[in-house]
Amino acid sequence: MNFDSLYYPYPSQRVAVYAQNGMVATSQHLAAQGGLDILKKGGNAIDAAIATAACLTVLEPTSNGIGSDAFALVWTNGELYGLNASGPSPQTLSLETVLKMGYKQMPKYGWIPVTVPGAPAGWAALSSRFGKIPFADCLKPAIEYAEKGYPLSPVLAKYWATSFATYSEALRGPEFANWFATFAPKGRAPVAGEIWNSPDHAQSLQLIAETKAEALYRGELAEKIDQFSRQFGGYLSKQDLENFSPQWVKPIKVRYRGYDVWEIPPNGQGLVTLLALNILDRFEFAERDTTETFHTQIEALKLAFADGKRYITDPEKMSVKIEDLLSKAYAEERSQLIKETASFPEAGKPTGSGTVYLAAADDSGNMVSYIQSNYMGFGSGLVVPGTGISLQNRGNNFSLDPAAANRLEPGKRTYHTIIPGFLTKDHGPIGSFGVMGGFMQPQGHLQVIMNTVDFHLNPQAAIDAPRWRWIGDRSIELEHSFPPHLAEALARRGHNVNMVLDPYGFGRGQIIWKDQKTGVLTGGTDSRTDGMVACW
Template identity: 50%
Template sequence: MEFNLNHYPYHSHRRVILGKKYAVATSQHLATLAGIEMFLAGGNAVDAAVATAIALTVVEPTSNGIGSDAFAIVWDGKLHGLNASGRSPQQLNLKSYLGMEKIPQLGWLSVTVPGAVSAWYQLWNRWGKLPFEQLFTPAIRYAEQGFSLSPITAQYWQRQENIYLSLNSPEFQPFKQVFFPNDRAPKTGEIWGSLWFAETLKEIANSGTESFYRGKLAAAIANFSADTGGCLTKTDLANHQPIWCDPISTQYKQLQVWEIPPNGQGIAALMALNILEGLKIEKYARDSTESFHYQIEAMKLAFADVYSHVGDPDLMKISVNQLLDKNYAIQRQSLIEDTAITLANTGLTQGGTVYLCTADPDLMVSFIQSNYEGFGSGILIPETEISLQCRAAGFTLQEGHPNQVAPQKLPFHTIIPGFLTKDNQPLGPFGVMGAPMQPQGHLQMVVNLSDYQMNPQAALDAPRWRFLEGNKILLEKGVSSEIIAGLRKRGHNQEIASEIMFGKGQMILRHNGVLVAASESRSDGLALAY
């Protein structure tokens, strides 16, 4: 595909980074350096991706940790998908939530088996060149020596103070002691680190997945669960297996867009692109009311189906093929008018996150791991610094729903790595983190690249929209006053929000034989290539 490397229609201090052989893009500069360190040691893109993911658990704990889940797409001549999300505990069921209107995002009732550690090992075991323990070296160094907290991470940390410092039950005390010492969040420029964090990383490095899922660390997790009212057990951990899967895709004009299949929400981006394709939005300016309106409405209709039908793939009553059917997309497209849909319904009958990417001449990696919301559940295993995600909050309590909470079940998952190909050749990995913002970010990136020929950095920097519910949307501060007024006339109930609400993304694309790397201007990230 063609784009202009010198064209930057939006103000940004960043420019695309170009390299012949290797590239890394992440939301934290120290994590990017960890990936580059692996390349310089003779490693490949998978080594770099895993080392970067491990480093991010230390330098961006506000979004991910050792107790996160993870997904990945790898190109090695063909595309491979890895779903390392964990199942709900055997003892978790509807009775656990009696008297509740929804599943909480804090505490043991929000925890499923963490899968990120299994993703690191599986990816390395299949493609890695360097010793597994070497991939942990940068993260261990950051944890032992401490690192200076960067501005955006500090901002996210401080936003969590009121939530986590108000938790007084015994199960939350280890978490507060580690992440909120002296009853406050660390500030920009302060040094944060943890010797226990380093020791846990060493334990995983030396044992692969054994200690975490069946050994010393598994026992520590299970014992703390039993002591503080949780239902996560040694058996739950030992039974965990990541799933290799074929990515799913749709053709959007000249691009083939790839996502991980359900239980993830990547299918929402593909469905929205299918709906949008026939509207020919390229005839409208990128910064126009029409372009924003049609994208928002397509996303709105896709979410209506996804939230009704997507969950554990073994229990879905509607198939992926049905959801991605182009004829169905045409039916949905016919619902889009000049005014906003106030409430989108499904058209089918019932039947805190970090993203990174790496590339070398032979491999390209799209990787994402997440706590879900902020730091996650607020549960931290003492003397390990394993902070557990809150992925059970992705379930619903709705009777008969394919995503209704039940034992040993995969929850609806928000994290989605993306990948682009053209004419069966790899263009590269991309992603935008941020809960329901993720498929919306994917849609906007593809439209920016395909319909408006923007280069990767410009595509990331462009002002964004975010659909919430009903006809409610958020618009980023950089959106023009003309678009704001135009969308209001079309019936959109809108608010102007800060950049923190619109996700953080990275991208690496091949362009005329060169790697073009870009990192989100809304984060502390860094793209490097050589």
């Protein structure tokens, strides 16, 4: 891939990184180095991704943990594979149960939004199918960091302090005591440069390593989760854990400007990115920084989100076919709805039936796009005593509207925000990309792909470019470095524009591209976070 620009013409803290033997990019520098160490010890990109993911549960607990869900796209042996390691709701939790409690929408904290954690089973599945070295070896770096501790990096400390303030206000009751004991042992959030460790977390990772994750689903850790749940009237049980297994899925794609853009199929929201790109493929964009470009991007994304919010849920419960949503005819129909001024988005009717991201690549042609998350920072606020495991709150995305496609049902997987992305051309890999940040993720994917394909920015420049974010109706937020004259022009088009000083709400991404001729790897990691590209 040719890059017309080495830099984006706005302030950046980083430049693109080049290497040929191996590369790991993620939002925490020690985690990236942990993955690189596995590569240097003979592991492949899949092993490195597992090691990095396990490290991130320790090194960035503000975004993910052992109690997370995960998704992965893996390029190996000339094919792209998808893994859905997201867990379902408990079998004993129903819509009627929650409505009878008086809730109008799913709560954020406590036992009601807790779903089965899928990430550790995902690690084991990746290792079993594609790994090169023993699974237990992949978890050694994470175990060491959990046991011995590490100093907090600046952005991590910021998120930790924010979560501590939020949880101090929101978490009431003895079931939350262990969250504070684990993540605020001094009665406050640790600060940048301060060392934090979690021996319980280390022991849990050790059990997962020794049993290939069986301890979490059918062993000692499952028993502790079940006991904790029963003690406080929770719904997650050892039967829910026993019945879970991750699923290998067929990735979905659209053709955009001669490239194939790949995402995980629902219940992930990667479909939203593909819907928007399918619409945008019907337009021509001569330049990135024009009112017409940004307006058209935003309007296409709004239409895609409207469809996503109406239709995406557990794939076994979807009322429309993905191929109908991604048809060229439907994209053409939707593209006609984009006018000169901002619109209120509505879903169409096709005919026919808190997060961490990492990218890894090795010198054998393997590439991994991987993402895992607890949701809303630390998740539910529940930490299983004696384990260091913070349980996710993914169930918060369920609807309590009985008519909604994504309504709460027992044993159902919810609409999921976390999505890994992958790019290919002419049946060969270009590489892995991802942007973290809740419902910002498909918006970040769209902007990164267009920065790369339409505007020929290298990975670091594509990530660093100022971003926009649609937040609902005609309202958008623009990053502080967004050109003011374009912000004013968008306002004249009918967009409700808000300039935001804090860059962290606009997602945090990583990219690794591979030159199909030379095999040289090019990596970028977001200046909005602490991460790095580790390579050799």
